[in-house]
Amino acid sequence: MSLSKHLRSAITEEMDHHGGPRAAMLESLRMIQQEHGWVSDEHLEEAATLLGVTTAEIEDVATFYSLIFRQPVGEKVILLCDGASCYLNGAEDVRDAVMKRLGIGFGQTTPDGKYTLINICCVGGCDHAPAGVIGRNRKLVGPLTPETIDEILGEDAK
């Protein structure tokens, strides 16, 4: 599937902003991901062509930043904080509970494509520790407990 018309024009528009095509690469990747959840090879290649940069150049930044996903992710991306404050408040019990429930580890997606679990550094939710951010809009959740993970996973995870 190729990029939608409005994404294509958003990408070319970005180029006229600041710094030209180079500076627009990262923003293009973010926009693609916002729409598709992740950045596929096909979309990356298309963005490169639109921007007049090489695939190597765009992959250089795409693979540097941790929140550009170059692999398909589930419908809901769960980013669990593994920072110290969360750790001190039982993050690992929450982590274990989520992993057990979903049957996946960090960096994995459930076979049904519903969830992807990723560890992330401190999400700025230390006052809600253990915390995480969920979904495309990165909603902050916490304090989590092994007992309340159903709430963040939603109904389908039961």
Added chain:
Amino acid sequence: MSRIRIIVNGETREVEEGQDILSACTHQGVEIPHFCWHDALGSVGACRLCAVRVHSGPEDAEGKIEMACMTPVADGQRIEVADAEAEEMRAHVIEWLMRSHPHDCAVCEEGGACHLQDMTVATGHRTRRYDGPKRTHRNQDLGPLLTHEMNRCIACYRCVRFYRHYAGGRDLDVMGAHDRVYFGRYEDGPLESPFAGNLAEVCPTGVFNDKGWSKDYARKWDMTATPSICSQCSVGCNIFAAERGGRLRRLQNRYNGEVNGHFLCDKGRFGALHLPDGARLSGPRVRGLDVSAQEAITAARTALERGAVAIGSPRATLETNFALRQLVGPDRFFAGLPDLEAQTVARMAGLLARHGAPSLAELERCDAALVLGEDLTGTAPRAALSLRQTARNASDALAAEKGVPKWLNNAAQVAGEGRKSPIALVTMLPDALDDVAAWSMRRAPEDIAAFGQAVAAAIRGERADAEATAIASALQAAERPAVLSGFGLARPEVVDAVAAIAEALGEKTRLYLFPPEVNSMGLALMQAQGLERAFEALEAGKAETALIAEADLFERADSLLVDRLFEAAKEVVVLDSYATRTTARASITIPCADWAEAAGTVVNHEGRAQRRFAAYPGAPAAAWRTLASLSDTLSGWATVDDVLAELGQALPHLAPARDAAPSVTFRTPLGKIARANWRFSGRTAHDQAGGIVRDAERADPDSALAFSMEGTHGAGAPPALRTGYDVPGLHSASAAPYLTDANGGHLQEGDPGISVLAGFQGPDAAPALPAMERGMRPVPLHDPFAGDEIGRRADYLAKRCPPAQVMLHPADAKRLHLKAGDLATVDGLHAEAEIVISDAMPEHHVGLSAGRVAPRSLSRIVKIGRQG
């Protein structure tokens, strides 16, 4: 910049201000371990290996551990390399780097000539404390020229810095982050840059290596190294030819501060290597029959006695061309080229003699440039790489205004705000240098000279169009403007246009004119007329025999013309190392040494005579030697020295060529200079048991070099005879900077080569292009991966080279009913080529891959058709 004093390891040294400590020490011969610093790429502070203690002055008793590469030198500064804390830091950096490095030195191509190994040994890292899992990567197939073994990577970032920033490549990059950084392409596939091969030397460990060498591998210390000159274009890059068992294994850069610095192009590095079986001309033949060498010589002598013309070659050395000339006399000596080319190159030589012929190093210091007509990347790639550096000077100047020195490489790039020196490219097709040009102008071949004349007029203050005026004022405003052109379009009038610009700009002009081949300039300096004159002599009955050395005439001249020779000559005697279309039609053929098998002198685009030497013993004799045996008058020629002495008498401007390298009688206190490594013993001796012979039995009369390991090594030899860098403890290309006087500077004892232009008077004007009727005009197309007539056959390079092309404008293609991808025929020529249709091609012109589809100068309208 002024000289200041620093104290290094207790010794006071005078150094140039404005550089970093690591550079200053390196050129003083003081070793500071390093990885990411590179003489040509500057400092980026990534590896942290160059830690030293720096005391800012006499009062600073404690000092501070600093990265030598990131710290500027300052007057009175005291630097301790052997400081205990600095040593500890360096040892740990190695320990960290070796954490995931595979212990595969036993099978690694780089082994024994590896900067990582050298640094590891130098810092005393012996035992391994890390016992966790090693990081591993997937390797990529980077095409036919280079290997990729990412597990060996130590993340010095040299590869991407060279490939992207220095050479302008865009398909290699760094990916990932933290301890999983990866240097490669987006996906498998050949590296696009024609300078990618340099990665094999830029990489301080074994990630990138020469694939051909890897397949036909020998350890560095098991190979001999011979100083040589690349034969693939007129730049004449200095190379080391590495050989084992009578086979060339690889070519590497040999530092020459004026010519190639640290870098070669891929055509030079991989061309003329790994030739397929059968490429060589097999034994002597007379009229189709295999004969003995003596029989062939006798037959040739007889043929010469019937009256002969001799036809020289821009591929052959001064010695061979001069032997031809002496055999038949100057009036019967002709260039194996159409007159158009012979006279144009002579005109170039004359202009360079008059205006001065600056080096590529000087080009990199220019502050404006105009390229008129020449596809520099196609015809003289190494020069294009230099021009790319020229483009950065404006950026570096702005950075300097902000107090950011050029050597602080990444910072200077940012501070320079992407400013470019004014460079104008006036070419027929989109150009590989367009990304650094301020003006990228496309013109049909016949309009290019006119544009050049308009620029000249504008400089003289006459009216001209807006673009010509703008370019003229940029050149005028510059302190060191460069004007570049060549024979790439095969249009002589372009050279006259360049002459007009140089004349108008005056003394400050840096003039660059690139003739097509390695010794085009040398041949022109011998004042030989073109092939047409040779045919006329044959046709007029002034001679019956044509004697040709090292030239496939079909390569350089229209076959309709060359056919005349075979019709007019009763006997055609050809000396060559390779089987060519010309040897196939000769009546007498005699094999001779190729470029790597015999000593000889060639003259590059700047009129620099340079000597190359035989890379191994036992090859057929140099062509000049066989030629000398064809006449009793030349029997006094025992060595190249003798030939060049006589050449100097006959053509005084060429007299200095004799000093392009020390005489064959030169000896160091240790005797000759050894081609074989110190370590060329042990296992080598063992597996060569019985095959090792004393050097006396493998004499090389034409050099002061020994084939054995006896004698002087590397740095102890005069620069033109160096067989290596020979810096204690260092075994890789990273040793070169220790022998130079500055970053990108001269070899401390001077860069090899000597100018032979002085006093040469060329023709006053370039020859006129013959008038052509209406129709499809041929234009040569150049490809950086297309070697010369020999290099094109080199296995690995040939795989990298795109198919030969016949390029047409869409309107012409439509008119001729041709489609892209069709196989084309060009009337009178036999090459296979693919039709390429491009808007960029001017209408009524047809681009023909030079040498492959048609000779580079073809002065007639051609008919294009579809094959089959």
Added chain:
Amino acid sequence: MSAEQPLTGRARPDRRPHTLKEWRKLGGYDAVERGLKTMTPEEVLDTVAAANLNGRGGAGFPAATKWRFMPKPGEAPGDGPSYFIVNGDEMEPGAFKDRILLEAVPHQLIEGAILAAYATHASEIIVLIRDAYRDAIANMTRAIAEAEKAGYLGKNVLGSGFDVKMWVHPSAGRYIVGEETALIEALEGKRAVPRKRPPFPAQSGLWGRPTTVNNVETVSCVSHIVGNGAQWFRALSKTEEGGTKVFGVSGRVNKPQIIEAPMGTTAAELIERAGGVSGTGVLRCFQPGGGASGFLEPAEADIPLDFAHVAKAGSMFGTGTMIVLDESACPVGVIARHMAFYARESCGWCTPCRDGLPWVAEIMARLERGEGRMEDLEVLRDTVEIAGPRGRTFCDLMGGAMSPLGTGLARFGDLFEAHVREGCCPIARDYGRAAA
């Protein structure tokens, strides 16, 4: 507006940001009017200097001193604008103070940024915000649009002749983006690999142009300083360093939270206000300024928290967001988390950080599992000693990582050894796994 809490006092408990109209009613943009209409850029700068405003992003560098490096219009070589960048990356473990300032009081930040840009002759303001702060990104973007519409941003702001643009740039993730020169690289669309300093950003910053980078909290202080004067700002503090501080208290406390309090407030006081130590209720140690600050112990809980005092105690005030450990929390476990974090977040440019930290992280994990060896401690000590001092690595990430490890080894060496000797975490054995 509460006098003691100028920065957070106006924030609503649910963090719903004010509209411009609401903000104006609370005195918003008065300082901008005052600054732009009645003061020269130099006067604004001098006022901030007199206020002793130290950068709140970690290093505590005086804001005005940094601003003075910015060239006046026409004085910088090259062509193009000067930039003022607000650093809202906030990814340090334990740091969550900028979030509230971005989410709840975006207009306060805009005010400060306009004044800062005015003082530094910058005509473009960029706010970089980490990707996970989506509300902050949205609220900031909306507030900027409002301010622009009202003429606080744009051409000839308030008739002062000062032109300034402002926009938000969301980061694509990675802690190193917060390092100011890496941030600039990220804005240029490159890998966020730090730059060498010098040249400092004021000499050659974003696209080679003069640039200043300040933390969200630093910038948020500026309108208060200009509005109320330097003396007022200094009087907010209990120490020499001006202002209040948006502290954070997290880890083993009963009510982890953001607390705006005078500069110089003690850890004991803050922990008290955060509901006291949780778990066993007995304080074992704390990191006063986020994950990159060294450990302090109960005896040091009464020192005034500001940059100078904390540095003197052998730690770093950093972001002022403390992480608290009670008796049942194991510092080795906390350090292990930190090391895994720093190893993962290294940009991969320089060797000690790229290859040294993963090794340290592996060892810490092994120690925690009870599989450590005495030789491992040797490697840890070596790494601290070799890579810890400033200048050994390209940027301060590695140095930051070495502070908890170095102070941990120095203060809790026995505990490290006990992990090896006993083949397990003795604290976990005695108190159970790290759960409050």
